[in-house]
Amino acid sequence: MTTTMVKTRFAPSPTGIMHIGNLRSALYEYLIAKSKGGRFILRIEDTDRERYVEGAIEVIYKTLKQCGLDHDEGPDLGGPNGPYTQSQRLPLYKKYALQLVEKGTAYPCFCPAGKIEPDDGEEPTGAYGYDRRCRGIDPETARQRMASGEAFAIRQKMPLEGETSFTDQVYGTITVMNKELEDQILLKSDGYPTYNFANVVDDHLMEITHVVRGSEYLSSTPKYCRLYQAFGWEIPSFVHLPLIVGEDGKKLSKRHGSTSFDDLVDRGYLPRAIVNMIAFLGWAPGDETREIFSLAELESIFHIEGISKAPAVFSYEKLDWMN
Known part of the structure; x- marks a missing residue:
């Protein structure tokens, strides 16, 4: 790895809808890069052909665009370390x-x-x-x-x-x-x-400095x-994110209601409110007491030290308030 610029990557598999946990990973990866003046890379990990879902790649692009998480390199934009689709x-x-x-x-x-x-x-x-x-x-x-x-x-x-x-x-x-x-x-x-192997090879060749993923x-x-x-x-820096749970303390799942970005949008939640909500799923801005931030504001105040080990509670009541 020859770069000193912070580089993160969002590397989803096109296997269906975008769940809250996936979107939080994308947001934190984006914020870690942008808060340091770095680059945010999109890589499509499509080597598991049995789980591939037609149209899922389009869902990934659509969701990132709706949330304002613009990538600097990726399958659609190209870049110095492509291709950015694993099957290629x-x-x-x-x-x-x-x-x-x-x-x-x-x-x-x-x-x-x-x-x-x-x-x-x-x-x-x-x-x-x-x-x-x-x-x-x-x-x-x-x-x-x-x-x-x-x-x-x-x-x-x-x-x-x-x-x-x-x-x-x-x-x-x-x-x-x-x-x-x-x-x-x-x-x-x-x-x-x-x-595991594809991740390591790709992260090295794409000069990823921070690997961000679930615990x-x-x-x-x-x-x-x-x-x-x-x-x-x-070896890059590792940043593992805490588990997301429902208000009953159990791992977030369908039994807790809508847990995908599209489902939440269909229920009337604004993308910016969803982004604001998931920013606080495992992170706090320190001494700052307010909880409503624009994406640009999050870019300026986000820091890894604010990420917690404790499970993060997804609250529909709080999302209603932010909406």
Whole structure:
């Protein structure tokens, strides 16, 4: 990563409507970039073809436009690090996965999908899931099998000892034992990258400085860090956002009512009121007591230090007031 400019990205999958949680991520990513004079990038992560929903990409563009979250680079605008749609970047992922194989920090796995249980009598690896049976194949033998056309995935070779730590700007320093990290798949046998791998490659190549996402991704962040280290790349800053809950304290879902941007607009809520409301879902402006802000005002006062660890309550009563 060669940039010193703050760069964030909103990287939705076109799988349907824009939920409040997705929109909050987009807003915070936008505000973190704009509050520092940086750039906000839109990337479409469409490699999961089974979950792809026709028309969902148009919904993403429409929602961001209605909310005033203008991106600086993206599939429609282009930019220096495109293409900005993952399905158009498939050759890149194979290239970088094979680089790790050559470096010895990844290996081809010839096991059929679903074969993850140890054979009887084998010593457990310590990590749940895959038993690492292909990890010890002689590299030359592996190369011959790959060249013969045998189907293979590529897995990362995780260290078996020691620990991995990272510091999140909201949750602080988190440490996990390396023996608990599975040798994750980077590239599937069909040539498509896994979510984690594509994220790391794209974030590095697009010069993303701050990775902003929900706290449910905290547990997978050590895997991201190990990937950056395997490539010898600079690790970006991580900003994990608190869970959004309903007024009953449970994770926000359809049972709480309208939880998508389009549904709220259909119910008569103004886009600027929705944006104002979600800005406060996990963030507070410090000593400032007022709660009604324009997007431009939010750009000038937003700061990462104001993000809370505590679950954020989505209140229709408060949204009614802001509307």
